[in-house]
Amino acid sequence: MTDPYSWIDDALNTIKRAHWYRHTKTLKGLPGPVINVEGETLINFASNDYLGLAGDERLISAAAEAVRQYGTGATGSRLLSGHREIHGELERAIARMKGTEDALVFSSGYLANLGTIAALVTRKDVILGDRYNHSSLKNGAKLSGATVYEYPHRNIEELTRLLQSHRNQYRHCLLITDSVFSMDGDLCPLPEMIGLADTYNCMLLVDEAHATGVLGATGAGCVEYYNCTGFPLIQIGTLSKAIGSLGGYVAGSAKTIDYLRNRAATWIYTTGLSPADTVAATTAIQIIEKEPWRRQKLWENVAFLKEGLKERNLLPSASPILCMEVAKPDQALSLSQRLQEAGIYAPAIRPPTVPTSRIRFSVMATHEKEHLKKLLCSLR
Ligand code: PMP
Numbered sequence: 001m002t003d004p005y006s007w008i009d010d011a012l013n014t015i016k017r018a019h020w021y022r023h024t025k026t027l028k029g030l031p032g033p034v035i036n037v038e039g040e041t042l043i044n045f046a047s048n049d050y051l052g053l054a055g056d057e058r059l060i061s062a063a064a065e066a067v068r069q070y071g072t073g074a075t076g077s078r079l080l081s082g083h084r085e086i087h088g089e090l091e092r093a094i095a096r097m098k099g100t101e102d103a104l105v106f107s108s109g110y111l112a113n114l115g116t117i118a119a120l121v122t123r124k125d126v127i128l129g130d131r132y133n134h135s136s137l138k139n140g141a142k143l144s145g146a147t148v149y150e151y152p153h154r155n156i157e158e159l160t161r162l163l164q165s166h167r168n169q170y171r172h173c174l175l176i177t178d179s180v181f182s183m184d185g186d187l188c189p190l191p192e193m194i195g196l197a198d199t200y201n202c203m204l205l206v207d208e209a210h211a212t213g214v215l216g217a218t219g220a221g222c223v224e225y226y227n228c229t230g231f232p233l234i235q236i237g238t239l240s241k242a243i244g245s246l247g248g249y250v251a252g253s254a255k256t257i258d259y260l261r262n263r264a265a266t267w268i269y270t271t272g273l274s275p276a277d278t279v280a281a282t283t284a285i286q287i288i289e290k291e292p293w294r295r296q297k298l299w300e301n302v303a304f305l306k307e308g309l310k311e312r313n314l315l316p317s318a319s320p321i322l323c324m325e326v327a328k329p330d331q332a333l334s335l336s337q338r339l340q341e342a343g344i345y346a347p348a349i350r351p352p353t354v355p356t357s358r359i360r361f362s363v364m365a366t367h368e369k370e371h372l373k374k375l376l377c378s379l380r
Contacts, residue, residue, distance in 0.1 A: 020350060020351065025038055033367045042340065042344060043343060043344050043345065043371045043375065045360075045375065050363070050364055051213055051294040051295070052294065059280045062283040066086065066275040066279035070086065070275035074273060074274055075271070078267065084275065086275060087105060090105055091103045094237075094285065097288070097289070099229040102253070102256075102257035102258075103251040104249060105248070105278070105281075106247060106248040107246075107247060108240070108248045109247075111270070112136075112249060113139075114136060115265055118264075119260055119264040120172070121172055124146075125170050125173065126169070126170035126172075126173050127148045127175075128150075129177065130154065130176075130177045134178050134209070136207075141176065149162050149166065156189050173201070174202065175197055177190075179211045180211045182209065182321065184354075185316075185319045185320070185322060187222055190223065190228055194228055194231050204232075205234040208221040209238045210320075218289070235250065236250050239277065246273075298363065299320075302320050305375070312379065320362060320363040321362055323360050325357070332350055344375050346360065346375075
């Protein structure tokens, strides 16, 4: 008998030969700047928990209390039996932080992108997206059925050229971009994109996953950092990075959110966010509002590490994501391994996730100076 799954062995071998094979590593204990990875105590430069809130006692107690009060699961989709007052509270908190009329919470940032993009455009429409956009934006574009053009990373001239040649052939046009590029750490040219969206009558969706809680005077994100609050944007984000919980959101005008409640399949046909995740996220947003020192400390840490790494092939970054380029995937892997032997946890990021291999350092507000010095010392 032939085995219809035999090709999977070949595919796995190809992945291994290219040094692209990945596997999970098991962490123990609470998240934080120092973690236990498979029995080893390591300084953590691999976390998206930028403000150190995922292990915060206040989030933990709020989540535990929510479980006691509302149970473990939402038990149904939001439009049927899964909507609770805590969901509304979280959505109002997100809209307040973002300075938008309304917000809608999804089960993850990935699902927020898939559902929102596929609801906004269809086969008659066109999407223009940055080549380095996150997988969820790219797959949302595919799912929508719209024609998709990718422009070179952050290249406004090429985006303009694409708009000039293609915009008129389509009904609606959606521009999609990460605000902080997750595997590089640089920012999208948002003001210029807003200008183009205005000139060419386009919707503009910006993914604030790595910017929320991190960038801008109050931590509202890249939109705030560029003083673009109030512009007609659709902002996507996650609750799983600086907000320390799980889930995703879209924030925008009341009518956009109302439309998405009626058209976003990844929101309509899935179970509401769990009570624990919901309440943890609301608590985190309140803390972000009350404790600006976390953001200040984060940026001090970023500045310190950037200064220390400046001779080291750093990719341009305006965020807490600092990437050191390494020529080949196997070199990246062995450098990451050697760092681990020195007590540093920093992953090698390789193709196909990124075009070139790199070690990615993700800075946290709760890193101590000693942690950063140890990294610099180990690299030396
Ligand atoms: N967008 C970007 C830019 C991301 O980096 C991520 C997470 N890696 C997501 C969306 C997805 O968010 P989530 O983890 O909540 O699904």
